[in-house]
Amino acid sequence: MKRFLIILTTAWSLVLSVNALAALQIQSWTLDNGARVAFVENHTIPILDVSVEFDAGARRDPAAKAGLAGLTNAMLARGIAAGSDAQAEPALSEAQILNGLADIAAQRGGGAERDRAGISVRTLADADQRDRAVQLLARLLAQPSFPEDFLRRDKARMVAGLREAGTKPEALAEKAFLKAIYGDHPYAQQATEASVRAITRDDLVAFHRDHYVANRAVIAMIGDVTRAQAEQIAQELTRRLPQGAALPAMPEVAPVANPREQRIAHPASQSHILIGMPALERGDPDFFALTVGNYILGGGGFVSRLTKEVREKRALSYSVYSGFNPMAQQGPFRIGLQTKREQTDEALKVVRDTLAAYMRDGPTPAELQAAKDNLVGGFALRIDNNRKILANISIIAYYGLPLDYLDRWTQNIEQVSIAQIRAAFARKVVLSQLSTIIVGVGDANAQQ
Numbered sequence: 127m128k129r130f131l132i133i134l135t136t137a138w139s140l141v142l143s144v145n146a147l148a149a150l151q152i153q154s155w156t157l158d159n160g161a162r163v164a165f166v167e168n169h170t171i172p173i174l175d176v177s178v179e180f181d182a183g184a185r186r187d188p189a190a191k192a193g194l195a196g197l198t199n200a201m202l203a204r205g206i207a208a209g210s211d212a213q214a215e216p217a218l219s220e221a222q223i224l225n226g227l228a229d230i231a232a233q234r235g236g237g238a239e240r241d242r243a244g245i246s247v248r249t250l251a252d253a254d255q256r257d258r259a260v261q262l263l264a265r266l267l268a269q270p271s272f273p274e275d276f277l278r279r280d281k282a283r284m285v286a287g288l289r290e291a292g293t294k295p296e297a298l299a300e301k302a303f304l305k306a307i308y309g310d311h312p313y314a315q316q317a318t319e320a321s322v323r324a325i326t327r328d329d330l331v332a333f334h335r336d337h338y339v340a341n342r343a344v345i346a347m348i349g350d351v352t353r354a355q356a357e358q359i360a361q362e363l364t365r366r367l368p369q370g371a372a373l374p375a376m377p378e379v380a381p382v383a384n385p386r387e388q389r390i391a392h393p394a395s396q397s398h399i400l401i402g403m404p405a406l407e408r409g410d411p412d413f414f415a416l417t418v419g420n421y422i423l424g425g426g427g428f429v430s431r432l433t434k435e436v437r438e439k440r441a442l443s444y445s446v447y448s449g450f451n452p453m454a455q456q457g458p459f460r461i462g463l464q465t466k467r468e469q470t471d472e473a474l475k476v477v478r479d480t481l482a483a484y485m486r487d488g489p490t491p492a493e494l495q496a497a498k499d500n501l502v503g504g505f506a507l508r509i510d511n512n513r514k515i516l517a518n519i520s521i522i523a524y525y526g527l528p529l530d531y532l533d534r535w536t537q538n539i540e541q542v543s544i545a546q547i548r549a550a551f552a553r554k555v556v557l558s559q560l561s562t563i564i565v566g567v568g569d570a571n572a573q574q
Contacts, residue, residue: 160341339370424448
């Protein structure tokens with residue numbers, strides 16, 4: 127029986143993957159209130175996955191109150207205020223919210239990133255359970271009560287987490303890295319004990335009022351509902367939300383004025399190293415060339431050049447990687463590794479030499495074909511369940527990518543050439559503009 131269930135589960139996963147690849151048609155429309163909707167109709171399983179996101183990520187934090195976006199998002203589910211409409215919806219406590227989700231076997235998700243923040247729900251597609259889940263999600267978005275006692279608790283948790291992170295070399299490296307490459311740009315802002323303590327309930331109320339608004343809502347859906355039902359769900363999710371005024375434009379990401387190597391003392395036995403610069407926006411035409419090129423450089427695990435040069439040939443690190451993180455504005459390109467403290471300079475030289483050689487010569491034809499085969503062959507795993515598809519739909523809708531983005535993904539990968547990779551890397555990675563952060567060294571020049 128166990129073997130049968132494993133075979134059945136595997137077969138079911140393959141069916142989902144094939145169906146997704148064969149007919150992943152994204153429908154898109156805009157509601158009268160300005161909310162944008164992206165929807166994939168999928169009747170394979172009786173499940174509905176929904177997310178609602180806003181331009182309410184950490185980049186919108188006030189400078190003196192970094193952490194506000196994340197705290198506001200986390201507090202959405204701490205309580206719901208009573209409704210003010212004719213239905214007189216009752217107030218709900220955190221326990222009642224959790225019980226309400228459990229009663230219908232629904233699962234809540236969400237969070238705040240740099241660009242965006244939101245909330246999601248997975249529910250059975252049965253009309254009664256679906257409607258209850260959607261209504262609860264709608265009220266979480268529109269009517270959070272932000273109870274003061276829970277705010278004190280969550281702030282204390284955040285402060286404790288920040289104190290713990292302040293002892294970890296990887297967290298210190300990340301903080302210094304973002305500051306080095308973004309300077310005063312909001313992408314560099316990170317919560318501190320002081321900024322979290324400064325946040326008040328009024329701040330949460332104001333941030334929610336200004337950012338969780340109907341005309342900037344982006345709704346993504348996939349599941350066992352029709353287009354007409356999806357339209358009704360989208361209306362219900364946003365009907366309680368107000369209209370919001372235009373948000374101030376984000377400042378441009380400026381080139382790093384003084385890229386340098388920064389060494390930060392730490393008693394860790396290994397040095398934690400990050401190298402990089404601002405590089406890639408969502409929707410940039412260089413994306414696919416950089417995706418293939420980075421797979422060869424440091425994104426392909428044990429088959430990447432960095433792994434071969436740093437780990438396999440010289441045993442300088444257990445793991446080394448590179449990657450591009452596209453965002454609304456130039457997201458970072460980074461190379462990361464850990465190495466023994468006494469090997470820091472040698473490892474840095476190998477990484478820099480490997481990157482410079484790759485920038486100069488590009489990949490070989492064999493490397494290019496192997497990267498394409500791996501990326502195309504593994505594409506089905508990117509969309510082999512509804513949650514992964516929902517994540518992709520959310521990105522497509524939020525960043526305004528083409529609706530056929532997933533349909534053309536493998537084709538775009540297959541069309542990448544060596545010349546395109548070299549040109550894309552030359553545009554996005556400038557060796558003289560790379561910043562380097564090393565945490566874990568103990569020399570006299572290290573910064574505390």
